[in-house]
Amino acid sequence: MRIKTQQLTYLTTKDLFNLYRAAAEVERAGVPGLFIEAGCALGGSAIAIGKAKSKQREFRIYDAFGLIPPPSEKDDADVHARYEEIKSGKSKGLGNNTYYGYTENLKEVVTANLAKHGVPVETNNIKLIKGYFEDTLYLTEPVAFAHIDCDWYASVMSCLVQIEPRLSPGGVIVFDDYYAWSGCRSAVDEYFRDKSGFELSKKGRKLHVRKAAR
Ligand SMILES: C[S@@+](CC[C@H](N)C(=O)[O-])C[C@H]1O[C@@H](n2cnc3c(N)ncnc32)[C@H](O)[C@@H]1O
Numbered sequence: 206m207r208i209k210t211q212q213l214t215y216l217t218t219k220d221l222f223n224l225y226r227a228a229a230e231v232e233r234a235g236v237p238g239l240f241i242e243a244g245c246a247l248g249g250s251a252i253a254i255g256k257a258k259s260k261q262r263e264f265r266i267y268d269a270f271g272l273i274p275p276p277s278e279k280d281d282a283d284v285h286a287r288y289e290e291i292k293s294g295k296s297k298g299l300g301n302n303t304y305y306g307y308t309e310n311l312k313e314v315v316t317a318n319l320a321k322h323g324v325p326v327e328t329n330n331i332k333l334i335k336g337y338f339e340d341t342l343y344l345t346e347p348v349a350f351a352h353i354d355c356d357w358y359a360s361v362m363s364c365l366v367q368i369e370p371r372l373s374p375g376g377v378i379v380f381d382d383y384y385a386w387s388g389c390r391s392a393v394d395e396y397f398r399d400k401s402g403f404e405l406s407k408k409g410r411k412l413h414v415r416k417a418a419r
Pocket residue numbers: 213214215216243244245246247248249250251267268269270271272273274336337338339354355356357359360
């Protein structure tokens with residue numbers, strides 16, 4: 206509730222709780238691998254994930270910590286209109302606040318938000334990785350849980366090609382934007398079209414994908 210009242214997330218309370226519960230279940234089941242968030246903005250959903258995991262489990266948070274990259278021709282008009290608004294400098298933030306993408310020191314702000322909400326990065330094995338996923342998100346380890354919340358087709362696809370092949374049995378990926386942005390939906394549909402062994406379910410306004418346990 207404090208994450209919501211302090212306006213640190215775009216998720217609804219229900220979706221935030223579902224995200225927490227999904228991560229906590231993966232933790233409880235002892236699924237091996239990293240926890241990942243791709244797209245943290247102010248860190249609200251990252252706080253929820255950080256609270257759901259054990260202190261030892263590594264949690265990597267990837268974000269531009271600046272302006273979101275431009276969409277591509279794989280995104281529809283809805284996405285391009287939203288990006289033009291962001292680029293113009295006129296996007297509104299949550300409540301009456303400045304839009305997070307215009308904040309100079311966003312990585313420091315997110316680090317402070319995590320600490321303020323009981324999950325300081327130093328003692329919870331949390332790493333914040335700044336840059337575009339296309340440059341920063343290269344994995345060699347197994348993944349247990351991922352929250353992919355990065356809006357556009359290319360961003361979502363960059364995450365999928367790295368994360369899905371390393372997802373442990375029983376692992377879960379939550380897609381924030383599947384029911385919100387056309388590009389995210391196209392990327393997910395395209396990627397999973399020829400894949401089997403995954404259970405897809407709509408929880409609240411989000412898509413949860415679970416890899417079958419062996
Ligand atoms: C909707 S926000 C995340 C919201 C957040 N999870 C919450 O709790 O409200 C999407 C984030 O994804 C980031 N993002 C999108 N595409 C990216 C990319 N290709 N590389 C790095 N960051 C990206 C944006 O900069 C932004 O911070």
